[in-house]
Amino acid sequence: DSGVTQTPKHLITATGQRVTLRCSPRSGDLSVYWYQQSLDQGLQFLIQYYNGEERAKGNILERFSAQQFPDLHSELNLSSLELGDSALYFCASSGTSGRTNEQFFGPGTRLTVL
Amino acid sequence: TQLLEQSPQFLSIQEGENLTVYCNSSSVFSSLQWYRQEPGEGPVLLVTVVTGGEVKKLKRLTFQFGDARKDSSLHITAAQTGDTGLYLCAGSRSNDYKLSFGAGTTVTVRA
Numbered sequence: 606d607s608g609v610t611q612t613p614k615h616l617i618t619a620t621g622q623r624v625t626l627r628c629s630p631r632s633g634d635l636s637v638y639w640y641q642q643s644l645d646q647g648l649q650f651l652i653q654y655y656n657g658e659e660r661a662k663g664n665i666l667e668r669f670s671a672q673q674f675p676d677l678h679s680e681l682n683l684s685s686l687e688l689g690d691s692a693l694y695f696c697a698s699s700g701t702s703g704r705t706n707e708q709f710f711g712p713g714t715r716l717t718v719l
Numbered sequence: 720t721q722l723l724e725q726s727p728q729f730l731s732i733q734e735g736e737n738l739t740v741y742c743n744s745s746s747v748f749s750s751l752q753w754y755r756q757e758p759g760e761g762p763v764l765l766v767t768v769v770t771g772g773e774v775k776k777l778k779r780l781t782f783q784f785g786d787a788r789k790d791s792s793l794h795i796t797a798a799q800t801g802d803t804g805l806y807l808c809a810g811s812r813s814n815d816y817k818l819s820f821g822a823g824t825t826v827t828v829r830a
Contacts, residue, residue, distance in 0.1 A: 607761065638817070647721075648762070648807065648820040661816040695761050705750045705769055706811040708818060710761035 608632065609711035611696050617717045623684040626714045630677055630698030636660070637679040638699070638708060639671055643692040654679055686718045722746060723808055725821035732798055733829050740793045740824045742808035749813045751791050753782055756805040756823075798828045 608631035618624055630637050639651040641664075650663035654673035665671075668686075673679045683690060693715050697708035726741045742751070750769045754762035766775050768784035768791065775782045779802075781794040795802055805825050809818040 607763070609761075636816075647822045648809075650817045650819070653816055655816075663817055693759075697761075705752075705767050706816070706818060707750075707752060707764060707767050708809075709764060710754075712761050713759070715759070 607709040607711065609696060609698050609709055611694075611711035611714050613714060614712065615715050615717075617719065618686060619719055620686055620688060622686050622718075623682065624686065624716065626681040626683070626694055626696075626716075628679045628681070628696030628698075628711060630679070630696075631700075631709055634698035634700050634709075635677065636699045637673055637677070638697040639665075639679070639681050640695045640697065640710075641692050642695060642713075646692075648695070651681070683716070688718050691716055691718045721822055722819040723810055723821035725806075725808060725824050727824060728822070729825050729827075731827040731829065734800055735797055738795050738798055738826065740806050740808075740826070741790070742792065742810075742821050743790045744810065745789065746810075746812060747788050748810035749788070751784055751788075751808060751810045752818070753791070753793055754807040754809060756807060762807055795826075798826075800828050800830050802826060803828050 610629045635656045638653045651665040653661040671681045693713045695713045697710045699708045753765045756762040766782045771786045771788045773784045779796045805823045807823045808821045
């Protein structure tokens with residue numbers, strides 16, 4: 606158990622809909638990262654928040670947005686969903702943005718868009 | 720194009736055999752991590768290496784970071800069926816907050 610929690614575990618929805626994925630980092634970790642994992646793309650970095658502020662952006666679509674709240678939990682919002690958005694979405698957290706950048710991953714949310 | 724290239728993509732061996740997975744790049748990394756992931760679950764951190772030439776051992780797993788900090792390898796001695804999984808390398812470059820992941824190596828250890 607990494608200490609990172611994600612809800613829900615599974616999500617099935619239809620094209621055009623909007624969903625919210627939730628993540629709670631390990632106790633004391635200030636950084637939260639979101640990743641998308643699909644069969645053909647591997648693990649792709651989406652976005653990072655550090656203590657409530659956006660710090661880095663990766664290959665995140667404009668239809669996707671995220672935020673980190675004062676209690677450090679984070680939400681990833683996916684809107685106008687398309688079939689191609691079906692994937693595993695992982696949240697990771699780390700303690701500092703120091704040299705090692707060790708990240709600890711949650712169990713993921715499997716999103717299926719029908 | 721992946722920043723980190725892993726090879727081989729797939730590896731199937733008999734229990735008790737040894738295996739090596741490679742992770743290569745043309746970029747220099749300030750740190751490099753190895754993760755193992757099982758189907759439907761999140762990647763689990765195995766090790767972090769930060770110094771060029773560094774070798775770390777975790778029971779039957781040996782991790783090496785290249786002298787120039789551009790490549791790494793994972794060697795498993797006397798593989799067991801419990802070693803089956805997707806092995807991912809991931810690196811951080813200086814002043815870059817994100818981790819760049821390799822595509823992974825799927826290891827299957829047959830009983």
